[in-house]
Amino acid sequence: MPKVVDPEARRRAVAEAVFRVVRAQGLEQASLRNVAEEAGLAIGSVRHYFTDHDELLSFALDELIARVERRVFARVDEIRDATTSQQRRAGVEELLGELLPLDADRHDEAVVWLEFSQAARTRPTLRPAARRLYEGIRMIVGRVLERSGVPGEEEVERLAALLDGLAVNAVLQPDLMTPAKIRAVLRRHLDGLEAARR
Structure with a gap:
């Protein structure tokens, strides 16, 4: 049976990864690839929850x-x-x-x-x-x-x-x-x- 993932919980977890990257390396390093790596996800998984980099950053700031x-x-x-x-x-x-x-x-x-x-x-x-x-x-x-x-x-x-x-x-x-x-x-x-x- 496939694992059920709460989309909002996953989006918040990715936002936390954005925060960790930004704190350690600055906002310019918060690429989809770096954030996905920090979150322990494939970049395709991050793209599943965010249409693009701008949406990811806007969501993180809203969080x-x-x-x-x-x-x-x-x-x-x-x-x-x-x-x-x-x-x-x-x-x-x-x-x-x-x-x-x-x-x-x-x-x-x-x-x-x-x-x-x-x-x-x-x-x-x-x-x-x-x-x-x-x-x-x-x-x-x-x-x-x-x-x-x-x-x-x-x-x-x-x-x-x-x-x-x-x-x-x-x-x-x-x-x-x-x-x-x-x-x-x-x-x-x-x-x-x-x-x-x-």
């Missing part, structure tokens, strides 16, 4: 976005259930921390995010997902600030730029931009927003 969204939405529930201002503040820090490379998994995601974001500049097929990620971060930041009583598009851009900068620097200089430093900078920024609101 990355979905992974981050799941973690962020779980944190939203925690903030909603908080009963004290300290719990809410801690929840906000943890929620924003989901967008930052504070552990090995999130650091790997940031590496992949940076590779895809850079590639989207010259690859039109990646632009919609990259735009969705850009807008999604700003939507999350906007809601956090609005609920914290800090309105304003400039504040959204300021905090989003801080998150982006911390992530980029942590990818490029991980020995200098450590998780402890990232947390301290984020906390200081949130402290400043609270002080300005009073």
